[in-house]
Amino acid sequence: MQCPVCKLQQVKYKCSACREPYCSVPCYKTHKASQCHPTAKPQEPSKDAPKPPQDPTNSATDPELQLRNDQLEKLAHNDNIRNLLQTNPDLASFLHNVNTSADPEELIDRYLNSEGTTAFKEFAAEALQTVVGEEL
DSSP states (O other): OBOTTTSSSBOOEEOTTTOOEESSHHHHHHIIIIIOOOOOOOOOOOTTSOOOOOOTTOTTTOGGGSOOHHHHHHHHTOHHHHHHHHHOHHHHHHHHHHHHOSSHHHHHHHHHTSTTOHHHHHHHHHHHHHHHGGGO
């Protein structure tokens, strides 16, 4: 499917607020700035309520949105990412927070749109460039 923002690349991601697809960080920023129409979030279930089945559009469970082994290897051996992690102590904390968050997509959105998270933004851009390479 072609990215509806740039109309040049294949989609790789979905907006956590409205589920619209996009292909890169620049397209995500363009989308959030002008085209995003968030859907209403469901109410929190009570503690006694049974858990609903897992959302098939969740990026953590959607195989099309999970990184392949070759992509993980590229990230593991990327000198720029290693340098960012070594020179920005807050970056490890940001990544830990995302990894342990109940809503990681919302937290990523917040980090990408906040001042003071430059290291996270640089990491995200480098990671995307590393994973999708010349597709960006």
